[in-house]
Amino acid sequence: DSGVTQTPKHLITATGQRVTLRCSPRSGDLSVYWYQQSLDQGLQFLIQYYNGEERAKGNILERFSAQQFPDLHSELNLSSLELGDSALYFCASSVDGPVTDTQYFGPGTRLTVL
Amino acid sequence: AQSVTQLGSHVSVSEGALVLLRCNYSSSVPPYLFWYVQYPNQGLQLLLKYTSAATLVKGINGFEAEFKKSETSFHLTKPSAHMSDAAEYFCAVSSSGGGADGLTFGKGTHLIIQP
Numbered sequence: 001d002s003g004v005t006q007t008p009k010h011l012i013t014a015t016g017q018r019v020t021l022r023c024s025p026r027s028g029d030l031s032v033y034w035y036q037q038s039l040d041q042g043l044q045f046l047i048q049y050y051n052g053e054e055r056a057k058g059n060i061l062e063r064f065s066a067q068q069f070p071d072l073h074s075e076l077n078l079s080s081l082e083l084g085d086s087a088l089y090f091c092a093s094s095v096d097g098p099v100t101d102t103q104y105f106g107p108g109t110r111l112t113v114l
Numbered sequence: 115a116q117s118v119t120q121l122g123s124h125v126s127v128s129e130g131a132l133v134l135l136r137c138n139y140s141s142s143v144p145p146y147l148f149w150y151v152q153y154p155n156q157g158l159q160l161l162l163k164y165t166s167a168a169t170l171v172k173g174i175n176g177f178e179a180e181f182k183k184s185e186t187s188f189h190l191t192k193p194s195a196h197m198s199d200a201a202e203y204f205c206a207v208s209s210s211g212g213g214a215d216g217l218t219f220g221k222g223t224h225l226i227i228q229p
Contacts, residue, residue, distance in 0.1 A: 042219060043204060045219075047216075048216055054218055090157060105157035
């Protein structure tokens, strides 16, 4: 158990809909990262937040957005969903974000778009 | 830009045999390199990381990796495979620039252990 929690574990929805994925980092970790894992694209970095502020952006679509709240939990919002958005979404956290810091991954949320 | 190439999407070894998973990286700055393991229906777990200290890095579960700058490689090895090592393995790279950024992952190598 990494100490990172993600809810829900599974999510099934329809095209065009909007969903919110939630992540609680390990106690004391200030950085939260979101990744998408799909069969065709592999594991891709989406976005990082550090202590409430956006720090780095990866291959995140404009239809996707994230935020980190004062209690440091984070939410990833996916809107106007398409079939291709079906994937496993991971959240990871680290202490304070230097590049050599270890990222601890949650168990993931499996999103299925029908 | 940085990238990671993992040679072999599937590697099969016999129990007790040497495990060798290959990873080559491309980075315009000195890289930081990581190996993660993913068991079925689970998140990723860090095996080991290279952060410009010793070039031979020892990790958990008997794994180790050697950073070779001249070959731009960071191959993962284990002297004797165990059935419990069957999993997906990912090599990842991060830049050494100021601040943090997300990891860039390879496509992964599925390790199969034959009894």
